[in-house]
Amino acid sequence: MKLYYSPGACSLAPHIVLCEAGLQFETEQVDLGQKKTASGGDYAKINPKGYVPALILDDGSLLTEAGVVVQYIADQKPEAGLAPKPGTMARYHYMEWINFIATEIHKGFGPLWNAQALAQTKDAAKIQLGKRFAIVETALTDRAYLTGDVFSAADAYLFTVTNWSHMHHIDLGPWPKLSAFMSRVVQRPKVQEAMKAEGLVQ
The missing domain is CATH 3.40.30.10 (Glutaredoxin)
Known part of the structure; x- marks a missing residue:
């Protein structure tokens, strides 16, 4: 490949x-x-x-x-072990997270990359991203990773797009579980x- x-x-x-x-x-x-x-x-x-x-x-x-x-x-x-077994409910929850990351977080950063976007448009995008981060924060309350205690491909995707936050001056402080997740993932060899x-x- x-x-x-x-x-x-x-x-x-x-x-x-x-x-x-x-x-x-x-x-x-x-x-x-x-x-x-x-x-x-x-x-x-x-x-x-x-x-x-x-x-x-x-x-x-x-x-x-x-x-x-x-x-x-x-x-x-x-x-x-990077994905739950096909056909299981765990697999569908994993796919649900990947879809959420793609459509709500990954796509949500779009206006922030656009040099032509108005300041208010970028501010609105940051507010929406914050709401999405809050959903992830709640999910991580009782688990280390999105689907439980095992790192999956969904976590790699979440880490990648959330890592863009610092480029756009988004402080992850309001979401301590997400912040801890980022610290945990970046340390993986x-x-x-x-x-x-x-x-x-x-």
Whole structure:
């Protein structure tokens, strides 16, 4: 497998899951502004959507969208325990979290990345993100991770997008359980491995 990524973008989530699963994979950085890969390739020809992640499977097929890519990777190594067993209620709750992260948190950061967005638009986006963080905070009251005491691909996705908070001056102090979650996840060796590979930490 080959993962196309941009440092610190949502593609960090599948990068983390690949490391946690212990799978063999390659990576290639993408300049999203120029739509060029590190090797000089035209990224638009690899992923016509133009954004990351893009995962090229061993048979040459393409998989995109962070929430789907992390689930696919987790399912390639069931013994790693990165996803509940298919068909179980735990599995549906896990999928529920991934969908929530994709549509409510990941998407919620959209206005904050837009240099043309008005200040009031960005302020409103931060308020909405706070409401979403409050939902996560409640869920983490009695558990270490989103689906219980075991780290899953959903946690990798939550960590990745919530990590953008500091770039937009969002203090996680009002959500101590979420803040503790972030501290716990960043200390995981495989998370550090992925972040170091992307140049995010020393």
